[in-house]
């Protein structure tokens with residue numbers, strides 16, 4: 001089983017600990033603030049109070065033995081960057097770091113973060129798409145041009161096959177999955193799949209083309 005450590009137990013870090021635990025993973029929660037540590041003792045596999053900008057402390061915690069480390073420190077940019085550098089230098093293979101701004105994110109990438117997440121911005125984009133088109137249930141940005149959307153099927157698609165609708169040739173959109181009202185999920189649906197009323201479509205494509213089905 002993969003071993004996770006989450007450093008920084010604010011709202012983001014705590015939610016991360018909780019979700020990973022619910023998924024059955026082992027998670028060590030670390031924060032320099034005693035109250036923040038206290039708040040996750042019942043959720044995390046282990047929780048410790050430590051300043052992760054101190055190399056010796058990280059060594060004592062055996063941080064290099066963790067498969068994935070999530071640096072969820074935000075406001076204290078110096079601590080976020082120092083922690084990311086040290087954790088990477090100590091040999092952790094996959095380090096995911098939270099950034100509060102573009103510049104912060106760029107620096108985290110420079111110092112070795114394998115992935116940088118921007119929780120506020122990513123959530124704002126999802127919510128904006130959801131509000132703007134009541135059909136969009138979820139939205140994931142893949143790159144500047146491409147995204148994945150989860151949308152309610154438009155009534156004009158009902159009772160038609162994917163071959164007939166031909167999203168790929170018409171818009172370059174790939175249908176990755178279809179969720180039925182009864183909870184069934186068809187992954188990688190073929191051309192013969194018929195869209196039913198209340199279906200939810202998970203589609204990938206360029207942002208401008210996806211607007212056609214949102």
Ligand code: ATP
Nearest residue numbers: 008009010011012031032033051052073074075079
């Ligand atoms: P969120 O937006 O996730 O709620 P936050 O607003 O509480 O976060 P952040 O600045 O993102 O604040 O910090 C997250 C956590 O990181 C805090 O609980 C803070 O105590 C912890 N933290 C900051 N510096 C260090 C450090 N050097 N070592 C360990 N934990 C730290």
